[in-house]
Amino acid sequence: MWNSRFDYLYVAPAILVMLIVIGYPIYYTIELSFFNTPASLALSAKQFNGLDNYATILTSPIFWKVTWQTVVWTVVSTFFAFVLGLGAALALHREFVGRGFLRALLLIPWVVSAVAASYVWKWLYHSDFGAISAMLSGLGLIDRPINFIDNTSTSLYALIVVNVWKEFSFAMIMLMAGLQTVPDTLLRAAQVDGASPWQRFWHVTFPHLSGVSMVTLLLLAVQNFNSFIIPWIMTGGGPAGSSDIWITHIYQLAFGRQRWGVASAYAVILFIVMMVLGYFYVRALTKGDDARAGA
Amino acid sequence: MHTKTGRRLLGLSMAVLSAATMLTTATTASYAQSVDLSKWSPEYVKSIAGTKQFDAAKDCGAVVPNDYTGSVSYWYTGPFEADPEIAHTQDKAFWAAFKAAYPNITTDVQSITYNELLDKFRTSLLGNSAPAVIRLQILGGVEFAAKGYLQPLKPEDVGYTAADFWPGALKSVTYEGVSYGLPTNNETMAMIWNAKVFKDAGLDPENPPATWDDVVSYSKTIHEKLGIPGYGLVAKQNAGNTPFRFMPQMWAYGGGALDEASAEPGYKTVEINNAGSKAALQAAYQMYAVDKSVPTSALTNTQGENQAPFIAGKLGMMIAHPAEYAKMTDLASKATGSDKAVADEVVANMRYGLIPTGPDGKRAVVFGGSNIHVVKPEFVQGGKVDEQAVKALICFWDSPEWSTKLAWVGSNPGNINGFLTDAMKERLDTIKFLDVTTSMLPNGIPFPVIPQAPEIMNIIVPDMLQNALTGTMTVDQAADDAATKVQAIVDGGGGI
Numbered sequence: 001m002w003n004s005r006f007d008y009l010y011v012a013p014a015i016l017v018m019l020i021v022i023g024y025p026i027y028y029t030i031e032l033s034f035f036n037t038p039a040s041l042a043l044s045a046k047q048f049n050g051l052d053n054y055a056t057i058l059t060s061p062i063f064w065k066v067t068w069q070t071v072v073w074t075v076v077s078t079f080f081a082f083v084l085g086l087g088a089a090l091a092l093h094r095e096f097v098g099r100g101f102l103r104a105l106l107l108i109p110w111v112v113s114a115v116a117a118s119y120v121w122k123w124l125y126h127s128d129f130g131a132i133s134a135m136l137s138g139l140g141l142i143d144r145p146i147n148f149i150d151n152t153s154t155s156l157y158a159l160i161v162v163n164v165w166k167e168f169s170f171a172m173i174m175l176m177a178g179l180q181t182v183p184d185t186l187l188r189a190a191q192v193d194g195a196s197p198w199q200r201f202w203h204v205t206f207p208h209l210s211g212v213s214m215v216t217l218l219l220l221a222v223q224n225f226n227s228f229i230i231p232w233i234m235t236g237g238g239p240a241g242s243s244d245i246w247i248t249h250i251y252q253l254a255f256g257r258q259r260w261g262v263a264s265a266y267a268v269i270l271f272i273v274m275m276v277l278g279y280f281y282v283r284a285l286t287k288g289d290d291a292r293a294g295a
Numbered sequence: 296m297h298t299k300t301g302r303r304l305l306g307l308s309m310a311v312l313s314a315a316t317m318l319t320t321a322t323t324a325s326y327a328q329s330v331d332l333s334k335w336s337p338e339y340v341k342s343i344a345g346t347k348q349f350d351a352a353k354d355c356g357a358v359v360p361n362d363y364t365g366s367v368s369y370w371y372t373g374p375f376e377a378d379p380e381i382a383h384t385q386d387k388a389f390w391a392a393f394k395a396a397y398p399n400i401t402t403d404v405q406s407i408t409y410n411e412l413l414d415k416f417r418t419s420l421l422g423n424s425a426p427a428v429i430r431l432q433i434l435g436g437v438e439f440a441a442k443g444y445l446q447p448l449k450p451e452d453v454g455y456t457a458a459d460f461w462p463g464a465l466k467s468v469t470y471e472g473v474s475y476g477l478p479t480n481n482e483t484m485a486m487i488w489n490a491k492v493f494k495d496a497g498l499d500p501e502n503p504p505a506t507w508d509d510v511v512s513y514s515k516t517i518h519e520k521l522g523i524p525g526y527g528l529v530a531k532q533n534a535g536n537t538p539f540r541f542m543p544q545m546w547a548y549g550g551g552a553l554d555e556a557s558a559e560p561g562y563k564t565v566e567i568n569n570a571g572s573k574a575a576l577q578a579a580y581q582m583y584a585v586d587k588s589v590p591t592s593a594l595t596n597t598q599g600e601n602q603a604p605f606i607a608g609k610l611g612m613m614i615a616h617p618a619e620y621a622k623m624t625d626l627a628s629k630a631t632g633s634d635k636a637v638a639d640e641v642v643a644n645m646r647y648g649l650i651p652t653g654p655d656g657k658r659a660v661v662f663g664g665s666n667i668h669v670v671k672p673e674f675v676q677g678g679k680v681d682e683q684a685v686k687a688l689i690c691f692w693d694s695p696e697w698s699t700k701l702a703w704v705g706s707n708p709g710n711i712n713g714f715l716t717d718a719m720k721e722r723l724d725t726i727k728f729l730d731v732t733t734s735m736l737p738n739g740i741p742f743p744v745i746p747q748a749p750e751i752m753n754i755i756v757p758d759m760l761q762n763a764l765t766g767t768m769t770v771d772q773a774a775d776d777a778a779t780k781v782q783a784i785v786d787g788g789g790g791i
Contacts, residue, residue, distance in 0.1 A: 039746035042442035127591035239594040240761040
């Protein structure tokens with residue numbers, strides 16, 4: 001009994017800090033979401049408007065356009081980052097000369113600062129002087145620069161490519177760790193039984209990766225829902241809002257337009273979505289513990 | 296204000312005796328009518344520079360005695376690492392001079408970067424820990440005046456008169472008829488072009504396009520003849536560079552966001568979809584979408600991204616600050632090999648001219664600069680504002696001498712008597728094209744002085760441009776969509 005009381009005492013400072021730096025901002029954001037905060041009034045003079053901010057957001061066609069773009073951004077980025085990460089993990093799981101070097105090389109995108117990477121990619125994509133267009137032009141494949149990020153049809157996908165490049169290494173690391181748990185004996189037994197490489201992967205390796213895959217996918221999804229740096233630096237959500245996602249839209253409403261009330265309501269909606277994803281993440285993480293506890 | 300009355304009486308008496316004597320014996324900080332704005336031109340600016348001496352310590356001593364004991368806290372964007380040495384030197388010299396003039400006034404000064412100042416100030420106001428005095432960019436103060444954080448402050452409070460400042464600048468500190476600050480420095484942009492590019496394209500190398508319609512045709516000619524962008528259009532979202540370049544075009548065509556270009560703006564009438572505004576938007580659309588004579592990257596470019604192609608001789612013309620020549624010279628000095636030869640040639644062929652006019656001969660430019668404000672005591676650290684110390688600092692900062700020296704590199708004195716100083720003469724002698732950029736000042740129009748202005752200028756105007764240029768909407772639809780948004784936020788509402 002006394003021991004558990006001391007346990008609470010030990011974690012109390014951490015909980016207090018969390019309440020101050022996480023709990024209060026969440027509370028204040030939820031409170032602000034019920035107020036109108038026009039540019040002509042100080043925050044202390046904010047006007048209560050009930051659920052108006054939520055109604056304004058949910059009835060706006062811009063919100064649904066941005067939501068669709070957020071879904072595309074998150075799903076496509078997560079899928080391709082995972083698939084590329086899985087491919088790289090499988091390739092690097094084998095012994096071969098230069099494996100360590102290649103692993104280090106593939107980790108570079110994850111290690112590089114997102115801000116620096118965004119600026120570099122912005123210049124690679126540049127619609128007038130971009131390195132990619134210059135290279136393709138030099139090879140005689142194009143006669144005018146490709147418009148990657150100044151085009152409403154391609155801007156979001158151009159950003160997704162950068163995002164996948166930036167985060168596939170993370171999936172690779174996670175899955176490489178998962179591959180260590182696949183028993184060699186099972187793989188050898190399957191080989192002796194005449195299973196093809198694909199059959200060995202699908203029936204032996206992949207089932208052992210399901211737990212880590214679920215965690216990786218959820219972490220990538222959460223990370224992508226919250227992505228800000230790449231779209232903000234490279235396009236600022238443009239052109240004409242074609243690469244706006246929830247986070248960039250919320251940021252612009254709050255800090256570009258000083259519309260704290262609406263931005264807070266928007267953030268609360270995003271918070272709810274993130275909590276749902278977080279619930280599944282925690283469930284995936286504790287699944288193994290529950291199973292062990294049950295056993 | 297006995298001191299102020301005394302100064303006026305003294306000035307009147309002296310004027311009666313002799314105008315010439317008045318010029319040399321003025322003992323106040325007020326120099327109204329010394330500069331004739333109706334004669335403003337590059338030649339006039341040169342002719343008046345260095346014609347009058349000022350003594351800030353003595354003049355401000357007439358407003359606040361030099362032996363006054365007190366304290367003042369002050370935030371501003373001072374010189375940082377990237378700024379030229381002269382900016383650091385003048386900044387240090389100012390604080391030394393202020394200390395010498397007011398040895399018993401203690402100062403608590405913070406220099407905060409341009410991008411951090413507004414957010415830091417907002418935060419400090421919420422925590423009642425703001426400075427007593429703050430200098431903000433020209434559009435920054437209105438938000439705080441509207442929210443009730445600033446004290447009324449007019450030129451007469453610190454020994455000057457309205458005639459000592461640009462009318463447009465005073466407009467920028469007036470909210471609902473009350474003045475909440477004083478201009479410290481003002482500048483306008485100019486049209487900059489590469490004479491060699493013009494010559495190679497068969498255009499007159501020594502004269503800029505006279506009208507905005509000429510800009511469209513020049514840009515097309517340059518693109519067709521040389522295969523490079525003619526005009527450095529900037530249309531990025533959420534970037535101040537965009538309205539600073541597009542609004543002059545809109546005003547010249549007879550448009551505007553609200554009625555900010557009119558003589559007596561009320562900021563209630565939405566004009567962003569009037570015929571003039573649509574004509575300006577159509578001209579931008581013509582260059583971007585039809586002629587393709589401007590950078591394709593204009594939608595994601597700031598002005599910074601125009602500098603590289605310009606110094607490489609790959610851009611014909613652009614709108615930029617007075618300091619752009621220094622920037623290009625700096626870039627050329629850092630270039631190497633064959634790039635160096637190209638960059639040097641560009642610098643040698645760099646020309647400055649007036650911003651083009653609209654079809655009716657109207658010339659307009661954004662009135663830029665900074666203003667100084669006084670915060671109400673309840674929001675200041677310690678809950679007190681030492682009014683005399685505040686007045687001494689503002690009088691000194693805004694004196695002809697120091698408002699010139701502190702704006703050495705990229706701006707001009709907020710106090711127009713600064714144009715009479717030796718410092719101004721030295722600037723004109725050493726800063727190329729300064730006479731051209733200063734001569735645009737009378738054409739300066741401040742952005743609407745309402746708290747919603749940043750959203751209108753930085754969000755709605757760029758959105759309108761992008762909607763039209765990308766073909767997401769027609770020109771008419773984009774302008775009407777922008778008008779709906781402007782009206783909504785002026786009415787206190789607005790969607791997302």
